[in-house]
Amino acid sequence: xxxxxxxxxxxxxxxxxxxxxxxxxxxxxxxxxxxxxxxxxxxxxxxxxxxxxxxxxxxxxxxxxxxxxxxxxxxxxxxxxxxxxxxxxxxxxxxxxxxxxxxxxxxxxxxxxxxxxxxxxxxxxxxxxxxxxxxxxxxxxxxxxxxxxxxxxxxxxxxxxxxxxxxxxxxxxxxxxxxxxxxxxxxxxxxxxxxxxxxxxxxxxxxxxxxxxxxxxxxxxxxxxxxxxxxxxxxxxxxxxxxxx
Numbered sequence: 001x002x003x004x005x006x007x008x009x010x011x012x013x014x015x016x017x018x019x020x021x022x023x024x025x026x027x028x029x030x031x032x033x034x035x036x037x038x039x040x041x042x043x044x045x046x047x048x049x050x051x052x053x054x055x056x057x058x059x060x061x062x063x064x065x066x067x068x069x070x071x072x073x074x075x076x077x078x079x080x081x082x083x084x085x086x087x088x089x090x091x092x093x094x095x096x097x098x099x100x101x102x103x104x105x106x107x108x109x110x111x112x113x114x115x116x117x118x119x120x121x122x123x124x125x126x127x128x129x130x131x132x133x134x135x136x137x138x139x140x141x142x143x144x145x146x147x148x149x150x151x152x153x154x155x156x157x158x159x160x161x162x163x164x165x166x167x168x169x170x171x172x173x174x175x176x177x178x179x180x181x182x183x184x185x186x187x188x189x190x191x192x193x194x195x196x197x198x199x200x201x202x203x204x205x206x207x208x209x210x211x212x213x214x215x216x217x218x219x220x221x222x223x224x225x226x227x228x229x230x231x232x233x234x235x236x237x238x239x240x241x242x243x244x245x
Contacts, residue, residue, distance in 0.1 A: 003031035004225040009079040011035045011071075013062045013119055014089030016043040018186035019136065021050065022213025023086050023220040028054045030221055032084065035075050037062060062089045063115040068122050075126060082126045084224040087119050088136040092188070096147040105150055112154035117161065120176075130173040132224045135162055137180035137235060139243035155180075159235050166233040175232045177223050182239025185210040206241035 010027045014020040015036025024047065028034045034055045038044045044057035058074045060067035075082060091111040095104045120133060127133070140148060141155040158178060165176045183189065183201050189210075193201070202210060219238045222228050237243060 003029075004221055004227065005084065006031035008032045008083040008224070009035075009075070009081055010084035010086065010224065011037070011075060011082050011123070012086045012088055013037045014136075015086075016040065016047040016057070018188055019181060019184060019213050019216045020086070020088040021047050022215075022217035023088065024055065024217075025051050026214065026217030026221045027084065027086075027224065028052070030225070032224075033079060035071075035079070037071055037089070062087075062119050063111045065118055065122075068115075068118055072122055072126060080126075081128045082123055083128050083131045084134070085120070085123050085127065085131070086134045086136070086220055086224070087116050089115065089119075090136060092148070092151045092192075094147040094192075095150055097149055100150060108150045108154055112151070113157045116158060120161075120165070127172070127174055131175075132228070133165075133174060133176045134220055134223045135176065135178045137178040139180055139182050139237060139239050141178075141180055141235065143243050162233055162235070175223075175228070177228070177231060177233065178235040179216065179219055179223060180235050180237045180239070181211060181216050182237070182242045183210050184216060185212055204242055205239075206245070209240065211238065211240060 005027055010032040012020050012024045015024040016038035024034050024036050028051050035058055037058050037060050039061050041059050048055050048057050058071045060071045062068055091108055135158050137158045138155040140152040141159045162176045162178045
Protein backbone atom coordinates (compact mmCIF):
# COMPACT_ATOMS: atom_id res chain seq x y z
CA UNK A 1 0.00 0.00 0.00
CA UNK A 2 1.35 3.43 -0.92
CA UNK A 3 2.47 5.57 1.97
CA UNK A 4 0.38 8.67 2.64
CA UNK A 5 3.18 11.24 2.61
CA UNK A 6 5.51 9.86 -0.07
CA UNK A 7 7.63 12.65 -1.62
CA UNK A 8 6.29 15.22 0.87
CA UNK A 9 8.56 17.60 2.77
CA UNK A 10 7.44 18.07 6.38
CA UNK A 11 8.71 20.51 9.01
CA UNK A 12 7.90 19.89 12.68
CA UNK A 13 8.82 22.61 15.17
CA UNK A 14 9.55 21.33 18.66
CA UNK A 15 10.11 17.92 17.11
CA UNK A 16 12.65 16.55 19.56
CA UNK A 17 10.22 15.25 22.21
CA UNK A 18 6.59 14.63 23.08
CA UNK A 19 3.89 15.30 20.51
CA UNK A 20 6.33 16.78 18.00
CA UNK A 21 8.50 13.68 18.08
CA UNK A 22 5.42 11.45 17.77
CA UNK A 23 4.32 13.38 14.68
CA UNK A 24 7.80 13.36 13.15
CA UNK A 25 8.01 9.58 13.57
CA UNK A 26 4.63 9.09 11.91
CA UNK A 27 5.45 11.50 9.07
CA UNK A 28 8.72 9.69 8.36
CA UNK A 29 7.03 6.28 8.53
CA UNK A 30 4.53 7.52 5.92
CA UNK A 31 7.33 8.46 3.52
CA UNK A 32 7.92 12.16 4.22
CA UNK A 33 11.30 13.88 4.27
CA UNK A 34 11.17 15.38 7.77
CA UNK A 35 12.88 18.39 9.34
CA UNK A 36 12.63 18.76 13.11
CA UNK A 37 13.57 21.80 15.18
CA UNK A 38 14.39 22.22 18.84
CA UNK A 39 16.51 24.28 21.19
CA UNK A 40 18.76 21.52 22.59
CA UNK A 41 21.14 19.71 20.25
CA UNK A 42 21.42 16.69 22.55
CA UNK A 43 17.65 16.15 22.43
CA UNK A 44 17.61 16.63 18.66
CA UNK A 45 20.35 14.02 18.26
CA UNK A 46 18.34 11.53 20.33
CA UNK A 47 15.22 12.23 18.27
CA UNK A 48 17.06 11.71 14.97
CA UNK A 49 18.31 8.34 16.22
CA UNK A 50 14.79 7.40 17.31
CA UNK A 51 13.14 8.43 14.03
CA UNK A 52 15.88 6.61 12.16
CA UNK A 53 15.33 7.70 8.58
CA UNK A 54 14.42 10.61 6.30
CA UNK A 55 15.05 13.18 9.04
CA UNK A 56 17.18 16.31 9.44
CA UNK A 57 17.49 18.20 12.75
CA UNK A 58 17.92 21.99 12.76
CA UNK A 59 18.71 23.59 16.10
CA UNK A 60 16.78 26.79 16.75
CA UNK A 61 14.34 28.65 18.99
CA UNK A 62 11.11 29.44 17.15
CA UNK A 63 10.40 32.38 19.46
CA UNK A 64 13.49 34.01 17.87
CA UNK A 65 12.77 35.42 14.40
CA UNK A 66 16.41 35.16 13.29
CA UNK A 67 16.39 31.46 14.20
CA UNK A 68 13.20 30.95 12.17
CA UNK A 69 14.92 32.50 9.14
CA UNK A 70 17.94 30.23 9.60
CA UNK A 71 15.75 27.13 9.95
CA UNK A 72 13.90 27.91 6.74
CA UNK A 73 17.12 28.67 4.86
CA UNK A 74 18.29 25.15 5.74
CA UNK A 75 14.99 23.69 4.53
CA UNK A 76 15.18 25.75 1.33
CA UNK A 77 18.70 24.56 0.57
CA UNK A 78 18.04 20.89 1.33
CA UNK A 79 14.46 20.45 0.06
CA UNK A 80 13.34 23.62 -1.72
CA UNK A 81 9.78 23.63 -0.38
CA UNK A 82 7.45 22.69 2.47
CA UNK A 83 4.38 20.48 1.93
CA UNK A 84 3.49 19.93 5.59
CA UNK A 85 4.16 22.40 8.41
CA UNK A 86 3.34 21.22 11.94
CA UNK A 87 3.78 24.18 14.28
CA UNK A 88 4.12 22.26 17.50
CA UNK A 89 6.64 24.13 19.65
CA UNK A 90 4.96 25.38 22.79
CA UNK A 91 5.57 26.43 26.36
CA UNK A 92 3.61 26.25 29.59
CA UNK A 93 4.09 26.87 33.27
CA UNK A 94 1.70 27.53 36.13
CA UNK A 95 0.67 31.09 36.93
CA UNK A 96 -2.34 31.92 39.08
CA UNK A 97 -4.17 35.21 38.60
CA UNK A 98 -2.71 37.64 41.12
CA UNK A 99 0.71 35.98 40.94
CA UNK A 100 1.48 36.15 37.19
CA UNK A 101 4.73 37.94 36.42
CA UNK A 102 5.51 39.91 33.30
CA UNK A 103 8.22 37.36 32.48
CA UNK A 104 5.76 34.45 32.69
CA UNK A 105 3.25 36.26 30.47
CA UNK A 106 5.88 37.20 27.87
CA UNK A 107 7.53 33.76 27.77
CA UNK A 108 4.20 32.05 27.19
CA UNK A 109 2.89 34.44 24.54
CA UNK A 110 6.27 34.81 22.80
CA UNK A 111 6.46 31.09 22.09
CA UNK A 112 2.82 30.04 21.74
CA UNK A 113 1.45 33.07 19.86
CA UNK A 114 4.18 35.36 18.52
CA UNK A 115 6.51 32.49 17.62
CA UNK A 116 3.75 30.44 16.03
CA UNK A 117 2.55 33.44 14.01
CA UNK A 118 5.97 34.14 12.51
CA UNK A 119 6.77 30.45 11.95
CA UNK A 120 3.75 30.36 9.63
CA UNK A 121 4.22 33.80 8.04
CA UNK A 122 7.91 33.19 7.28
CA UNK A 123 7.06 29.77 5.77
CA UNK A 124 4.76 31.27 3.13
CA UNK A 125 7.41 31.56 0.37
CA UNK A 126 8.25 27.86 0.83
CA UNK A 127 4.74 26.43 1.21
CA UNK A 128 3.70 24.52 -1.89
CA UNK A 129 0.34 24.68 -3.64
CA UNK A 130 -2.01 22.42 -1.72
CA UNK A 131 0.21 22.22 1.37
CA UNK A 132 -1.07 21.55 4.89
CA UNK A 133 -0.38 23.74 7.92
CA UNK A 134 -1.18 22.13 11.27
CA UNK A 135 -1.22 24.28 14.41
CA UNK A 136 -0.83 22.52 17.74
CA UNK A 137 -3.68 23.75 19.89
CA UNK A 138 -5.12 22.30 23.09
CA UNK A 139 -8.38 21.56 24.84
CA UNK A 140 -7.31 24.69 26.76
CA UNK A 141 -8.72 26.71 23.84
CA UNK A 142 -12.23 25.94 25.15
CA UNK A 143 -11.60 24.96 28.79
CA UNK A 144 -10.45 26.91 31.81
CA UNK A 145 -7.77 25.39 34.02
CA UNK A 146 -6.66 26.77 37.37
CA UNK A 147 -3.34 28.66 37.22
CA UNK A 148 -3.27 28.27 33.43
CA UNK A 149 -5.11 31.39 32.29
CA UNK A 150 -2.20 32.78 30.25
CA UNK A 151 -1.56 29.44 28.53
CA UNK A 152 -5.30 28.93 27.94
CA UNK A 153 -5.49 32.35 26.26
CA UNK A 154 -2.59 31.53 23.93
CA UNK A 155 -4.39 28.42 22.69
CA UNK A 156 -7.58 30.37 22.07
CA UNK A 157 -5.45 32.74 19.96
CA UNK A 158 -4.06 29.80 17.97
CA UNK A 159 -7.60 28.66 17.19
CA UNK A 160 -8.50 32.17 16.05
CA UNK A 161 -5.49 32.37 13.72
CA UNK A 162 -6.68 29.34 11.74
CA UNK A 163 -10.07 30.92 11.06
CA UNK A 164 -8.50 34.07 9.63
CA UNK A 165 -5.59 32.51 7.78
CA UNK A 166 -7.76 30.29 5.60
CA UNK A 167 -9.28 33.47 4.18
CA UNK A 168 -5.89 35.20 3.81
CA UNK A 169 -4.58 32.18 1.89
CA UNK A 170 -7.50 31.72 -0.50
CA UNK A 171 -6.23 30.86 -3.96
CA UNK A 172 -3.08 29.05 -2.83
CA UNK A 173 -4.77 25.80 -1.89
CA UNK A 174 -3.09 25.87 1.51
CA UNK A 175 -5.12 24.26 4.28
CA UNK A 176 -4.77 25.41 7.91
CA UNK A 177 -6.14 23.27 10.72
CA UNK A 178 -5.70 23.02 14.48
CA UNK A 179 -4.91 19.75 16.24
CA UNK A 180 -6.01 20.14 19.86
CA UNK A 181 -4.76 17.39 22.17
CA UNK A 182 -6.11 16.49 25.54
CA UNK A 183 -3.92 14.98 28.27
CA UNK A 184 -0.98 13.35 26.49
CA UNK A 185 1.63 11.24 28.25
CA UNK A 186 4.74 13.28 27.44
CA UNK A 187 7.84 14.34 29.42
CA UNK A 188 6.15 17.73 29.81
CA UNK A 189 3.10 16.21 31.48
CA UNK A 190 5.32 14.14 33.78
CA UNK A 191 7.10 17.33 34.84
CA UNK A 192 3.74 18.89 35.68
CA UNK A 193 1.93 15.98 37.36
CA UNK A 194 2.66 13.16 39.77
CA UNK A 195 1.50 9.63 38.96
CA UNK A 196 -1.34 10.14 41.42
CA UNK A 197 -2.45 13.32 39.64
CA UNK A 198 -2.25 11.52 36.28
CA UNK A 199 -4.54 8.81 37.65
CA UNK A 200 -7.11 11.40 38.71
CA UNK A 201 -6.98 12.91 35.21
CA UNK A 202 -7.48 9.50 33.58
CA UNK A 203 -10.58 8.98 35.72
CA UNK A 204 -12.22 11.85 33.81
CA UNK A 205 -11.27 10.64 30.31
CA UNK A 206 -14.13 8.68 28.70
CA UNK A 207 -11.62 6.44 26.88
CA UNK A 208 -9.98 5.65 30.23
CA UNK A 209 -6.36 6.46 29.40
CA UNK A 210 -3.91 9.22 28.61
CA UNK A 211 -3.16 9.86 24.97
CA UNK A 212 0.26 9.07 23.49
CA UNK A 213 2.48 11.11 21.16
CA UNK A 214 1.85 8.44 18.52
CA UNK A 215 -1.93 8.95 18.89
CA UNK A 216 -1.36 12.60 18.03
CA UNK A 217 1.05 11.68 15.25
CA UNK A 218 -1.57 9.57 13.50
CA UNK A 219 -4.08 12.43 13.67
CA UNK A 220 -1.40 14.78 12.31
CA UNK A 221 -0.84 12.38 9.38
CA UNK A 222 -4.56 12.59 8.59
CA UNK A 223 -4.44 16.40 8.57
CA UNK A 224 -1.21 16.36 6.54
CA UNK A 225 -2.37 13.93 3.88
CA UNK A 226 -4.81 13.83 0.99
CA UNK A 227 -7.26 12.06 3.30
CA UNK A 228 -8.19 15.49 4.68
CA UNK A 229 -8.09 17.35 1.35
CA UNK A 230 -11.44 19.08 2.01
CA UNK A 231 -10.78 19.79 5.69
CA UNK A 232 -9.88 23.42 6.28
CA UNK A 233 -10.04 25.75 9.28
CA UNK A 234 -11.19 23.16 11.81
CA UNK A 235 -10.14 22.45 15.37
CA UNK A 236 -9.81 18.69 15.65
CA UNK A 237 -9.95 17.57 19.28
CA UNK A 238 -7.92 14.44 20.01
CA UNK A 239 -8.62 14.20 23.70
CA UNK A 240 -10.25 10.85 24.46
CA UNK A 241 -13.47 12.79 24.95
CA UNK A 242 -12.37 14.67 28.07
CA UNK A 243 -13.38 18.12 26.87
CA UNK A 244 -16.47 17.04 25.00
CA UNK A 245 -19.02 16.54 27.76
